[in-house]
Amino acid sequence: MKKKLIDIKPGLDSFAGKGKWQSALVKYISSDLFWILICCGVFRLVFYLSFNNGDGSGDSETYWNYSANIFQGHVDILRTPVYPYFVKIMGLFGNDSLIQNIILVQAIISFLAIIIFYKIAGTVIQNRTVIIIATIVYGIMPSLISWDKCILTESLSICAIVVFIYFTLRYLKKPTILKAILLTLFIFIAIMLRPSFIILLPVVILFWMLRIIFFKTDWKSCLSGIAASIVCVLLILGYSMLNFKDNGYNGISIVSSINQLDVVINANMYMDGNDSVISETIKSNLHEPHGSYNSMYYVLFPQFSHERIAKFLRSCIMNQPGVYLKDAFGKMVTLGKSTTRAVYVSSKGGLSGKLLSPLSHFFSINFLILYIVLFFDFIYIIVRWIKSHQILWFKIILLSIIITQLVTIIIGAQGEYKRLFVIVLPCVIILLSGYIEMLVYAIKEYKLRKYEL
Secondary structure, three states: OOOOOOOHHHHHHHOOOHHHHHHHHHHHHOHHHHHHHHHHHHHHHHHHEEEEEOOOOHHHHHHHHHOOOHHHHOOOOOOOOHHHHHHHHHHOOOHHHHHHHHHHHHHHHHHHHHHHHHHHHHHOOOOOOHHHHHHHHHOOOHHHHHHHHHHOOOHHHHEEEEEEHHHHHHHHHHHOHHHHHHHHHHHHHHHOOOOOHHHHHHHHHHHHHHHHHHOOOOOHHHHHHHHHHHHHHHHHHHHHHHHHHHHHHOOOOOOOHHHHHHHHOOOOOOOHHHOOHHHHHHHHHOOOOOHHHHHHHHHHOOOOOOHHHHHHHHHHHHHHHHHHHHHHHHHHHHHHOOOOOOOOOOOHHHHHHHHOOOOOHOOEHHHHHHHHHHHHHHHHHHHHHHHHHOOOOOHHHHHHHHHHHHHHHHHHHOOOHHHHHHHHHHHHHHHHHHHHHHHHHHHHHHHHHHHHO
């Protein structure tokens, strides 16, 4: 005679009937989210213990050595203040364990973001299984969680994009003036964490303008969003002015100019700018056919003003747009052959490290496939609008974030494209989950029709 499994449901029901907090506890323990968090928490703990802290490739030092005081109106030419101040706050709990404290807090924030992601998935996806799988993938994907062990902005930036998506969904579900303002102002905080988040500003401005045109019932909240966008622009201009005043650079971060310098050199565009002196300086200091900004940065920036170099770079691009676009297209093709895997931590060895390392390859997608999905999604949005006059607002936002990030890193970055793309991987997971759900329903319908026949 087979032994029956113990049924714990009557015991839970009995415990839940003892009071409100007991009922709430049982309800939470019985939820999908609770078990998702348990699974992800155990996996993350094993992962963190099995891998070394990440190598920031020199970038981490710029956060350690950040000395500007934003409260006195001083800014750093390389780094925006949010992450350096995060590092400083962690330093208050002891410099001897600073790195471990930073990693611990990043891991906690990253873990809590799973809850937000689950709520996002539960709003845009109907199928319970797909919601659970999507959230677990987000919670254990090595290309996302490995950054918790790095002294870089990636970990907090990944969480920031999840929060932004959540704010967007909350607004779309029930538009209010307050939500429109908070959604937009959050972008400025994100930019101060990571300058590349500036791509969100034109996206959200266009969003408010389209909503006024096609969805006139919430025009008040849209105007509030536009007003908040203007505030963001003014704050960015103010920060840029401080940067110009302190460092002679009119922009958020000089990293963009450094990257463009490398692009211009590697594309052999540096001889066709508006400044022959800079062109000759680059030429005479290039010891290889293709130089790198790591060497040229130290040659040019001590000799010429930041503004002069920025103007030179702009002129190189304006004078040779064809060469610039050809170079960008070449990078897009090269990137298309690789996957989204972006792990900067190494295994400590041992059985767990050997078992977990291949997962970083498994939980990734080829960029070429991503290009195809994005193109198909773009067509799908247009077809839905033409056929049913239905505007898929959330899909438009999601698609815009991914595409603008792709364009930004292909056009403006000098390398580490996967690392720069990693912050929008949560958007990719949501996008692909939507299509997986469509596939599940299509299979079910096909099976039903086959059965009926």
